[in-house]
Amino acid sequence: MSAARVGIVTFPGTLDDQDAARAVRLAGAEAVPLWHADRDLRGVDAVFLPGGFSYGDYLRCGAISRFAPLMDELIPAARGGLPVLGTCNGFQILCEAHLLPGALTRNAGLHYVCRDQRIRVENTDTAWTCEFAPGQEIVLPIKHGEGRYVADAATLAVLESEGRVVFRYAGGNPNGSLGDIAGITNEAGNIVGLMPHPEHAVEELTGAPSVDGRGFFTSILKRLVNA
Amino acid sequence: MTLDTVKRALETPGERQPYAELGMKDDEYQRVREILGRRPTGSELAIYSVMWSEHCSYKSSKVHLRQFGTKAPKSEALLVGMGENAGVVDIGDGWAATFKIESHNHPSYVEPHQGAATGVGGIVRDIMSMGARPIAVMDSLRFGGATQPDTRRVLPGVVEGIGGYGNCLGLPNIGGEVVFDPCYIGNPLVNALCVGLLRKDQIKLATAPGPGNKVVLFGARTGADGIGGASVLASATFEEESQAKRPAVQVGDPFMEKLLIECCLELYQADVVVGIQDLGAAGVSCATTELAAKGTGGMRVNLNLVPLRDPTLRPEEILMSESQERMMAVVAPDDIPAFMAICDKWDVPATVIGEVTDTGRLVMTWDGDVIVDIPPGTAADEGPVYERPLVEPAGQTALNAAGPCRLPRPTTGAELRQTLLTLLGSPNLASKEWVTSQYDRYVRGNTVLAQPADAGMLRISEVMPGAQDTDRGIALATDGNGRYAKLDPYTGAQLALAEAYRNVAVSGASPLAVTNCLNFGSPEDPEVMWQFAEAVRGLADACRTLGVPVTGGNVSFYNQTGTDAIHPTPVVGVLGVIDDVSRRVRPGFVAGDLRVVLLGETREELGGSEWAHVVHGHLGGLPPRADLEAERRLASVLTTAAADGLLEGSHDLSDGGLAIALAESCLAGGVGCTVTLPGDDPFVDLFSESAARALVCVRPEAFDPLAELCARQGVACHGLGVTGGTALSIENLFGVPVEELREVHTKTLPGIFG
């Protein structure tokens, strides 16, 4: 059986694409580079939108990337069930593209924050979290200036009642996110967006002092193999 | 408006020119007239004034800096030394590292956010122009007193500027310093370091050889950034009222810089660059004169072709503009289409503005008229050189005589405990997390060690394609201590090197090479010049003894307000290599049940110490001895022990002595310890700042091999106790819960800066 193929998208200003590709490879999948200007998903089985400052975060984080030619292919594919993970700027892009509800706004503390953050896994039914235990606490780095999740009351109520809040900050809310929300999913559970960075927590030697990020990639592999 | 052409200059030899307003002395202006055999045009005057400025020509420091070359230790690792955009060292397995530290002090005082941001941008472009991928940054920062009002204006802006720019570039920030002292009020020091990686056979140089090769300006468009000086020139040449005052502040665009990095790397990969130079201070003036001077010797440039953000700019202003995110490349004509295609892919504007000639002249035109016609070397390399007068400061002897021996000292356990907590919570020793949490230390996934570790460390194998077969890592540390240098600039500079060298060794890496940023007051003050000369002499001597060459750096003069100069502050960066990066040593006490071992000798050395500073506001006496042979032996023990897998955790002893090293080691791993002090005087044991010492923790069975290694190297080795528990306990004196240490350590900066 050939390895699962996970596309890693690079926009101008994307920064974590190398880390994303490494995390995918370490899990045993093939990392397929996808370029923002190509209208081509190269037949990948899943897509990872990594973090960074695409287009310098100018206008709003993710606002310009959302209109990239690649997104014209990605948006319908994601609505059709293609597993998509967006971290940090990737999460912001997914919200701007309306693949996920709500928006990410300036941190309540006004500062960019880089720290190792405790996160609680609230939903283990998604394509990217099925290998975690419900309620499991993990440690992942966060590093963002605009990660405060906001949505109107009706949207929040739907997210909560449908169990679509996938991750919550534990041990202190770093950015003022409503409901301590760190990550959410769509109704189908194939699209997940979160501010923390699983790709920076996959090796003992480098990155955060945890390897909890591996669970994201073993989850998607398991899902793809069983699909 | 009259264009000041070469023809016009010949016709109007007696026209008064605003050279003094541009910072040129009478004799310097006369020399330009002699070189050219006529008066310079306005554009030529712009070029000479900026290229012969202190900043670009090193005219006051050159005679001293030569020692870094003449006294340099023999080093097979040195591939490119001083005089290029940055030094390059061989790190093994076919790879090379390039690194440099540079100041952006004054701009960071004027506009902290943009000043610091463009400081990062500038040093990153220096590294790019060597052919390297920039892979990490560090910042050495000094501010006025932490609670002084202006510090609350400057520090948050500087930190935001560094973070905003570096984070957006995707460069991990892996270390540096934050120091407070009232002497830096009005003159903050923002010294930015960047390190890059390249294959050692792919070094690029700033040179323009090959007549017919094209000169390409690429990156951001040119605007009126940082050309306050040039408006003086323009207003004298044209109607005065037509010239609005141009802004002195340069504004950075990190997104453009990120595109420029990726674009340059692809250009290098495609091998379409003959020579390259970044545009920093002095912009187009500097890039054209330096490229031409180091190449075939001539260049022709049509200044009308420079893409402008502000179409009203005059040629003199274009020449002096310090607009950021610009590079200049020399490209063979056949490679131009490939070059342009890569720039296009990355949305980087690129324009051919001229070509290389063999005339020995740099000729520039505007609207078809020749406005510059000079031998480029006279601007780039043959600037004035001054041997400025030196004199030992009037109060130096008295300062050195007023040692700390009469200051009241803590004696009881309770007093010693309180002294530890007072120091640990003082701004210079308190946790810098408020600052460093605003920097991305993880991006690109190669960060092995970052602040608060003694040194930053990066894995090499995944930095660039093709490096996967090397196990090596590089380590970097910067250090400096203005109080030590004030007491004795010769020793102070040596201690700065010794500490950075030690910090690299503590991580398990072998120190290899040095960069430096020399921050001083006015060179026209003979007392400042004495401090400078002593510091350079000390640093050059220490580099020779430690076997680490200076590869480059930067001098920042005029850091003074009125006649009050800052403490002389040589900041030294050391780069080291670890053969197997998985052997890196983590900071502090990483687990319980480990033996705590102090390496090195403790003497009573409290002059310039953190204790004297914090508790008594005292500065006097002499700094600790710089025992460089002892440093060398200690480093040898540390790197050998790391390679042999003997060390579990380590930390160097510096500001605040053993007391602070113990506390920080407990905080690093969240593990306590129980130790017995080795000497007779607990105060000296705890707070003396003798150099050449380190604290390590080892598995019990590793203690004997470590002690043997120390004995062979002649390094003192004291078993102090064991790690474990939830408190830092000094037998028979006092104990402090680790949680109390943490609270004291972490609350200070948030308490001041919010």
Added chain:
Amino acid sequence: MARVIVDVMLKPEILDPQGQAIAGALPRLGFSGVSAVRQGKRFELELDGPADEAALSDVRKMAETLLANTVIEDFSIKVEE
């Protein structure tokens, strides 16, 4: 040629920490009598032609799709005389 101004503001219910920080700084600088500050963005669009109905309708679409994120932001459009 006409210039059209698009002002984009966070919706009233969305927390604006930058505006709050500015409001907090004003009294410290000696300015009193300001009860709240909201920070927004102003876009100046230089049109090739006149600001007629068709052009303004296009500007409205630009504002909805790109200039503002209508999940969290409102916008207003005015023609500069």
